[in-house]
Amino acid sequence: MESRGLRTPLAAAAMAVVTALATACSGGAAATAPPGSGGSGADPGAEAQSTPAAPVIKISPAGGSKTVRPDKKVVVTAASGALEEVTVESGGQAVDGDFDAMRTKWVSKAPLRPASDYTVSATTVDGTTVNSSFKTLKPKLELEVADVTPAIKGEKVGVGAPIIVVFNQPIAEKAAVEEALEVESEKPAQGAWRWINDTTVIYRTAKYWQPHQKVTFTAHLNGVQGGKDMYGLKDFTKVIQIGAAQIATVDTRKHKMIVKRDGKVVQTMLISAGNASTREYTTTSGIHLAMGKANPERMISPGRKKGDPGYYDLMINHAVRFSNSGEYVHALNNVWAQGRQNVSHGCINSRPDQAKWFYNQVQRGDVINITGTNREMEWNNGWGYWQMSFTQWKKGSALA
Numbered sequence: 001m002e003s004r005g006l007r008t009p010l011a012a013a014a015m016a017v018v019t020a021l022a023t024a025c026s027g028g029a030a031a032t033a034p035p036g037s038g039g040s041g042a043d044p045g046a047e048a049q050s051t052p053a054a055p056v057i058k059i060s061p062a063g064g065s066k067t068v069r070p071d072k073k074v075v076v077t078a079a080s081g082a083l084e085e086v087t088v089e090s091g092g093q094a095v096d097g098d099f100d101a102m103r104t105k106w107v108s109k110a111p112l113r114p115a116s117d118y119t120v121s122a123t124t125v126d127g128t129t130v131n132s133s134f135k136t137l138k139p140k141l142e143l144e145v146a147d148v149t150p151a152i153k154g155e156k157v158g159v160g161a162p163i164i165v166v167f168n169q170p171i172a173e174k175a176a177v178e179e180a181l182e183v184e185s186e187k188p189a190q191g192a193w194r195w196i197n198d199t200t201v202i203y204r205t206a207k208y209w210q211p212h213q214k215v216t217f218t219a220h221l222n223g224v225q226g227g228k229d230m231y232g233l234k235d236f237t238k239v240i241q242i243g244a245a246q247i248a249t250v251d252t253r254k255h256k257m258i259v260k261r262d263g264k265v266v267q268t269m270l271i272s273a274g275n276a277s278t279r280e281y282t283t284t285s286g287i288h289l290a291m292g293k294a295n296p297e298r299m300i301s302p303g304r305k306k307g308d309p310g311y312y313d314l315m316i317n318h319a320v321r322f323s324n325s326g327e328y329v330h331a332l333n334n335v336w337a338q339g340r341q342n343v344s345h346g347c348i349n350s351r352p353d354q355a356k357w358f359y360n361q362v363q364r365g366d367v368i369n370i371t372g373t374n375r376e377m378e379w380n381n382g383w384g385y386w387q388m389s390f391t392q393w394k395k396g397s398a399l400a
Contacts, residue, residue: 114138143171172226183217257269329358
């Protein structure tokens, strides 16, 4: 696969060629029969007969090349014959490839490893063999996965969880890199990637993950070009465990939060939401995801300093974050308002014992669906990715 925008010098275009010389033979001078013998010599008008030419094997990249691009294909062709076997190896690992229908051409399928030595051996059906070797270039910049979220070892995540991949370099060739990313789930799921900047791409499913399964993310980066003089040196794999389908539904008008696990109600919580006196103090409506939790969590009023009206600096217990605009489900001994009135700065507060229960049960990626306010959750406010339709989400992909 040829990547766009590549400026790395091309490997020499010469082909390694071994040619077996064809040998032509013809009858000698006609012998004259003695008179009366009835014999006759060779027909002087007969055409000379030639044996078939031996196959000519060509290999690209040329033998001895030392700066072959990792995204270059290995191509072996045979003229005047068919290929019996082609072997391409590096460090004891074979390179997969395909023959054409007539077995006169073989082409490698996967990118090559950068900074590696390769040997090629090709044999035709008549036993003609050609050997060659070359070396791939060492990239100036190495492309790697720097982080995958949420994917802590041993962690189970919710059915709304995205897969957030961060690379160690800004990606110019986004289509090539995205094509190298694979998500495989034990239970069927449709999903798509969306780039949010040059280093971060996010995978979201069309519908929530099916619960209780394993999802495997693999970045097949070996030999993939991410930009000028930038190639991946190795693949990367991360296993993500999807836990129970835990979905919390918050109705700010009824001041109630209902939690379901795998479709069954497991908790009903009386809550108090944002007082809506300002946009800042209005809880956002929409599909949120639990992003993390802390006990306690220090909460400081944004954009205010000590002494300003509305300033606060509090340590709050059993806090579960669900946006980047400072919204949490948390504990507060505020029972006079919970179930009756919205009085908070935008968070969802509940009775301490119920908030502790929710804190202990919640998984990153659990769905928190909030209704009843006039402030809509932005798709890029924290993990608000479900606020965008899947049709719109897919438009952020680099692949056509």
